[in-house]
C-alpha cells in the first residue's frame with residue numbers, strides 16, 4: 001500500500017513538476033521506459049520516472065531483473081563471470097590501497113540538506129562541458145575488452161549509453177572496431193579514448209584518429225597513466241592478460257587498421273592474417289609501449305585532432321596547470337580506479353585543490369570510485385563538471401547486456417536526481433551544487 005501511494009505520489013510529482021515544454025516532449029511509455037522523438041527532437045529521459053515506474057511494476061510483480069542496490073552490482077556480476085574476467089574488472093593495483101581510498105574518500109564528505117527551499121520542479125541535472133550542454137553530468141568511462149564481460153560487449157554498452165543520453169567513451173583497447181561501435185551508438189554523443197603509440201608510429205596514431213573522427217567521435221580523451229599495465233596481483237595469480245587470450249580480445253582497432261597492417265607487413269615480412277599471435281603482440285606493444293610521452297608531444301595530437309582534447313589521469317596541481325598551459329580543453333582527475341598504482345591518493349581527495357588551481361580555465365572531469373548518486377553529487381559539488389562511470393556500468397553489462405547497462409545508468413541518474421532534490425539543491429550547476437552543500441564528516445566531531 002505504501003509503495004502504491006509512493007509510486008503515485010512520485011508520478012504526480014513528476015507530471016506536475018516538469019516545465020511545460022518538457023512535459024509536452026515526454027511521450028514515453030512509463031511502464032517500458034521507452035523514450036520517443038517529438039518534433040524531430042529526442043525527448044529527455046527522466047531518471048525519476050524509472051523509480052516511479054518500478055514501484056508500479058512492483059505491484060504487479062514485474063520488477064526489472066536487476067537489483068537497485070548499487071553496492072551489490074559487483075558481487076552479482078561477479079557470479080556470472082569467469083574467474084579471469086572477475087579478477088580483471090574487480091582487481092586493482094598492489095594491495096588495493098588506492099582503490100580502497102577512492103571509495104573511503106566519499107564518506108569523508110557529507111551533504112547537509114537544506115529545508116523549506118520552495119521547489120516546483122525536480123532538479124535540473126544537465127552538464128555544460130566542451131562547449132556543449134548535455135542532459136546529464138555522467139559519461140561511460142573508457143573500458144577496454146568489454147566482450148569478456150558479455151558477448152555483445154561495446155556494442156551493447158554504446159547502444160545503452162545512446163538510449164540513456166549519456167556520452168560513451170570508446171577505449172583503444174576495445175574488443176569491437178571503431179566503426180561498429182559508432183554504428184551501435186547511432187546518434188548518441190561519443191568520444192574516443194587514445195592509448196597512444198610511440199612517436200615513431202605517428203602514422204598509426206594518425207590513422208586511428210582519422211577513423212575515429214570520420215566515425216563521429218567528437219572529443220579525444222588521452223589516457224596518460226597506462227603506458228604499461230600496473231602491478232595487478234589478481235591477474236598475475238590468474239596468469240591473465242586479456243590481450244594474450246587465444247580469441248584476440250581487445251585488439252579490434254589494430255586488426256582493422258590498414259596502416260597497422262602495412263606497418264606489420266614491412267616489419268615482419270608477412271601479413272597480419274599469416275601470424276595472428278605475432279600481430280597481437282605487435283599491436284599490444286604499439287598501444288602499451290612501456291614508456292611515456294611528454295607534454296611537448298601533445299602538439300602532434302592537437303595538429304591531427306579537430307576537436308577538444310582531454311587528458312585523463314591527472315592527480316597533481318602541477319600537471320593540471322601544465323595542461324592549461326599547453327591549451328588542452330579538459331582533464332580527467334582520475335587514478336584509473338586504483339588499477340595502475342598502489343599507495344596513491346584518493347582521486348576525490350585531490351579534486352578540490354585541482355579545481356581551485358584550474359577549475360575556471362579548463363573543464364574538469366572526474367572518475368575513480370563512483371558507485372551511487374550521492375558520490376556523483378559530491379564530486380560535482382567539489383567542482384567536477386562531469387563524472388565518468390567505470391566499473392558499475394561494466395557490472396550492468398555482465399548482468400544483462402544492453403538492458404543491464406541501461407539499468408545502471410538510469411539507477412545512478414535517478415538516485416542523483418532524488419539526492420539533490422531531497423537536499424534542497426535545485427540544479428547540478430555550480431551555482432546550486434557547490435562546496436557550501438558539503439561538510440567534512442570529521443569536522444562534526
Ligand SMILES: Cc1cc2nc3c(=O)[nH]c(=O)nc-3n(C[C@H](O)[C@H](O)[C@H](O)COP(=O)(O)O)c2cc1C
Nearest residue numbers: 089141142143144171223336337368369370390391
Ligand atoms: C576493466 C576495466 C578496463 C578499463 N580500461 C580502460 C581503458 O581501456 N582506457 C582507459 O582510459 N581507462 C580504462 N579503465 C579505467 C576507467 O576508464 C576509469 O578510469 C575507472 O574505471 C574509474 O574507476 P571506477 O571503476 O572505480 O569507477 C578501465 C577500467 C576497468 C575497470
Ligand SMILES: O=C(O)C(=O)c1ccccc1
Nearest residue numbers: 144145173226242250339
Ligand atoms: O585494464 C585497464 O585498466 C585498461 O586500461 C586496459 C588495458 C588493456 C586492455 C584493456 C583494458
